[in-house]
Amino acid sequence: MGQIAIGADNFLYPMPMVLVGANVGGKPNFLAVAFFSAIQMKPPVLAVSLEKVRYTNDGIKENKTFSVNIPSAELMEATDYCGIKSGNSVDKSGVFEIFYGKLETAPMIKTCPICMECRLIEVVDVLTDNIVFVGEVAETYMDDQYLTGGIPDLIKTNPFLFSVRDKKYVGIGRIIGGAWEAGKNYK
Amino acid sequence: MGQIAIGADNFLYPMPMVLVGANVGGKPNFLAVAFFSAIQMKPPVLAVSLEKVRYTNDGIKENKTFSVNIPSAELMEATDYCGIKSGNSVDKSGVFEIFYGKLETAPMIKTCPICMECRLIEVVDVLTDNIVFVGEVAETYMDDQYLTGGIPDLIKTNPFLFSVRDKKYVGIGRIIGGAWEAGKNYK
Numbered sequence: 001m002g003q004i005a006i007g008a009d010n011f012l013y014p015m016p017m018v019l020v021g022a023n024v025g026g027k028p029n030f031l032a033v034a035f036f037s038a039i040q041m042k043p044p045v046l047a048v049s050l051e052k053v054r055y056t057n058d059g060i061k062e063n064k065t066f067s068v069n070i071p072s073a074e075l076m077e078a079t080d081y082c083g084i085k086s087g088n089s090v091d092k093s094g095v096f097e098i099f100y101g102k103l104e105t106a107p108m109i110k111t112c113p114i115c116m117e118c119r120l121i122e123v124v125d126v127l128t129d130n131i132v133f134v135g136e137v138a139e140t141y142m143d144d145q146y147l148t149g150g151i152p153d154l155i156k157t158n159p160f161l162f163s164v165r166d167k168k169y170v171g172i173g174r175i176i177g178g179a180w181e182a183g184k185n186y187k
Numbered sequence: 188m189g190q191i192a193i194g195a196d197n198f199l200y201p202m203p204m205v206l207v208g209a210n211v212g213g214k215p216n217f218l219a220v221a222f223f224s225a226i227q228m229k230p231p232v233l234a235v236s237l238e239k240v241r242y243t244n245d246g247i248k249e250n251k252t253f254s255v256n257i258p259s260a261e262l263m264e265a266t267d268y269c270g271i272k273s274g275n276s277v278d279k280s281g282v283f284e285i286f287y288g289k290l291e292t293a294p295m296i297k298t299c300p301i302c303m304e305c306r307l308i309e310v311v312d313v314l315t316d317n318i319v320f321v322g323e324v325a326e327t328y329m330d331d332q333y334l335t336g337g338i339p340d341l342i343k344t345n346p347f348l349f350s351v352r353d354k355k356y357v358g359i360g361r362i363i364g365g366a367w368e369a370g371k372n373y374k
Contacts, residue, residue, distance in 0.1 A: 003297060003302065005328055008325055040197075182267040183265065186267070
């Protein structure tokens, strides 16, 4: 019993799954990604970490735009497919019905509850295997069927998570408490 | 119906909650954080984005170390408390029973199922409100009660997530599929 060292490793999980979109050679391409995070609220900035070998990277660098699309659990198979198959070997432009927003070069997925188009503002290239793209969200898109009272409804959007250790996708559970609320009376 | 623009905003959710630990002025301090991500697997590297006003930042810069601790849902109140209260105004050194690892200056939480001690390798300071600390995981610690067959068991660790829009904490749900598996036969 008690804490034991199990070796230096990343156990940040479960992470929500997203699809990162970019035009590569003029064609929309999507990659399944779990290494990403919001990093600032106002203005809204996020970051995605992609392996340097990824086909998507060239498109992001070329257009200076990319998209982050949050799929619901119903899109699990298509999302996983976009993680297994590289744009180098298969044309993924037909996997989803797409649309473009104000940035014009960041392809987004019509059937994803939430889509964010991003303007590339920084590239952090300090690691051996991965490169981090930092983007400012230029616009966010939702299908109004996923809104409740004008804000995204977590239960309706039904996102899913990736658990890296057991290689599983996991659904979200029930609400267990209020943020900035649950700890108010903690002594 | 159909995708509508709802304004530029970050809707990356739900994000898992972690507690970022650092010694500040020689005392352990913990901050609740949802803006973080693994960014590389080997060597294991992660990043946390903290508001520039955070008390924790000075400690990370001073010691060049920090920890990332994943609380289970049972620690929701204590975690939320560490998000509400700043180390500037309250001494959080007694909230958790702590331990130190090989880096010696990154305090970790005994009751968290997973603790990672990190060596600061990069500071990304390109945003207005937030600063990003990139750390290489020097060692990972777990209580063996959370391991199944030597690997972290998601159900036993019972992490929880933060949904920023509705300000709720959300539990994890059931396993819905296999990663690098679910999309194998996608046509």
